Amino acid sequence: MSLAWVRQLPNTAATFIITLFGLICITFFIGRIVPIDPVAAIVGDKAPQEVYDRVYHELGMDKPAIVQFGKYVLKSIRGDFGTSFVTNRPVLQDIIVFFPATLELATVGILIGIFLGIPAGVVAAVWRDRWIDHLIRIVGLVGYSIPFFWLALVCLFVFYAKLDLVGGPGRLDTFFEDIVPTVTGMLIIDALLAGEWEVLVNALYHLLLPGLLLGYISMAYISRMTRSVMLEQLTKEYMITARVKGLGEIHIVFHHALRNAMIPMITVIALTYGYLLEGSVLLETIFAWPGLGNYIASSLLSADMNAVLGGTLLVGTIFIVLNMISDILYRILDPRSR
């Protein structure tokens, strides 16, 4: 394996920094153009003028926009995204609190998506146009067409309220809250580390439904893409060659076609993961899940610009990093790109 990808790193790093800088620029200036008065957001509508002026000055809004932007960039480099006026904590700390919840949920979702979606896509490709193919495609189509808000509420109603098969909204039952010390913020890991099995089981019960819903959406997309790339591979010439050589069908499907198909799938999976990590606001609102989506959305509605910018930068960074990783993996796995 050549180290060509290592030599590409400076390029990759430069791209990363430029993209990030562009992201900061756009978010910052959009934040300034939006017709929300952040001072009124803090002091409310009944405050006298002197209170208003005091907060205006505290927020640094009396300085020119360029100065504010410059200060913001410098601070961001140091990891200081300012303080959220709602939570009264540094935004970085808020993110450390809220992001793990989304990370946990998104990871469960993508794993379900991968372990159900890829086999489904393979099956659909290999048995193309048979009933199993149609079934898989219909299930997938429903998955990304159906209004997610509706599906989540209906599932909550059926599986939680009526059938009692899953835990309800929230990450834990009230009884189990605040027992496990926070290490990573992801309850599964923290409960395992603390040895609290009842908490672990309860957390899994609460993760089940939202995780499955996210898994369903990612599965829908992943299975469709897998099917697509698999079909492409299955019709290639080397497949005919392999069959003529006498290799077993299962062997060529998995060992050759699937391995080749996985290379474009890396990008698909990475982007889907990024999309899940952004935090679905609808899901988090319905399931009262204290994650990143909820955090950014409620900060936006409170006009808490530090929090919104911090959260947006995080999401942007995640996408950039995932893209970078998939680029690097591409170069490692695909000999033709070297």
Place this chain on the structure above:
Amino acid sequence: MRPVVAIDDLNTYYFREQMPTLSETRRDIVLGLFVAPAPAKTPKNTLVIAEAIDDVITLDPHDVGEIGGVLTTNQVYQTLCTYDTANPENIQGVLAEKWSLADDGVTFTFTMRENAVFASGNPVTARDAEYSLHRLVKLKSRSAPIITQFGFTPENINERIKATDDRTLVIKVGEAYAPSFLLYCLSSYPGAIVDSKLVKDHEKDGDMGQAWLKAENSAGSGPYVLSMWKPKEKIVLKRNENYWGAKPAVETVILRHIAESSTQRLMLEKGDIDIANKLGPDELEAMAGNADIRIQQGLSGTIYYMGLNARNEYLAKKEVRQALKHLVDYQGIVETISRGTMEVHQTFLPRGFLGAVDANPFALDPAKAKSLLQQAGVAGEIELGMVVWNVPPYVDFAQAIQATFAQGGIKLNLEMVDGKQWLTRYRNHDLDIWLGLWGPDYPDPHSNAKAFSVNGAFSPDKNDTLADRFGWTNEELSVRAMAAVRERDTAKRHQMYQEIQKDHQQSAPFVYCFQEKRAVAMRNNVTGLVMGAMFADDRYWNTTK
């Protein structure tokens, strides 16, 4: 279930056994997965309340303003006096035992209750009351106007509010007002009395403890103490074991952030929460037949209204404004859209307040509206814009109003905006019509009378009111409202407000539409919830499960 370790903020350790062996662990995991999970009902000693609390920015009682924040400080702090929610005209002492007014009409003397102590163990003295009221004014917080309207400023407050000894507090107001006026203001949530010794210990750079109280700390004398605040997630209150009064039966109160009303409903039906605060008419109707759920109705002082910007060329004319009052289908909206959560109300004092009057003369009447428009010299169709917050119930009200306006020949353009923009436009009066609500800050008629009918120019504190915001100047009503707040005879005061409202509704640029009827749903084993008439004024300390 094996006891587990739980460490709460008061540093209480519960006992736990040895770490389980590997085979025990495997057994537990397997059992756990196949056996039904532990009952999802809330623990017996904990009251879980679902509310939208992601906008709480502080828990400092002198700075608090959001629903979650005020609900919290109402359980943790106490004021000098309060009023009977069933009968708001009846004022009772809490931290003050009794009070008297001197003959000059401006000097009040409060005697503090002797046995009251703070959660910290420090006794509640007049010096704490003095410190608290000074703090409210000196911090220039957004709730300060409730007290400063009596003529207090950071410069004169040390003289005007003084503790002459540990038990006596003297308050000298700027002018002779109705005594009940000051008492109602002091009973409101910004009048919280904090533990001055504790707060001073945590002062930083002369901030009067603001940074400390803004966070997860409390210094109150109420039935509960603040135990935990996870912003945007939950607020946890624990019973005050040093409480000087009857200790609450429920040990822990948790305010959980659950924004979606359907989710609140499902969790309530399953018993995962005990009280749901934010349910819409759909959810309430759906649960009406459920035997496990009880719906408690309460009085709410919130009034929904349309503010007409009198600076607009059409809205400047009185006849046009009156025409608009005949172009809203009040009854229709209440019956079809609000279904039990609103009642028609067309004056500025909510039902249940001193001075409230049952006067709803306006109904949908396009013919009358058109004739009024003609009288005003308005010919043909005119266009007006209305700024609307894009959440229920405003969205539904706005659409209904747009339809009925059209019947009168008025094209109403709806601008649906988010909450912060809605407030910004209202502050800048950058609009024709604003659809919104008003909740009184304290249960005295002056709160609304001042807002809707007194111009800043005629009020001692010179602050802008709603009347000013909407560009309407009316000296006569301003003067009459200020006279009403000074009237010492309660019965006479009551009558004055009634007359003011009747005249006000005939000319003011406010189309009052509805008064809110608050409904809270709870599990039927929860009793003792007291719902206040004011904003976020529910009292949880008498509840049992």
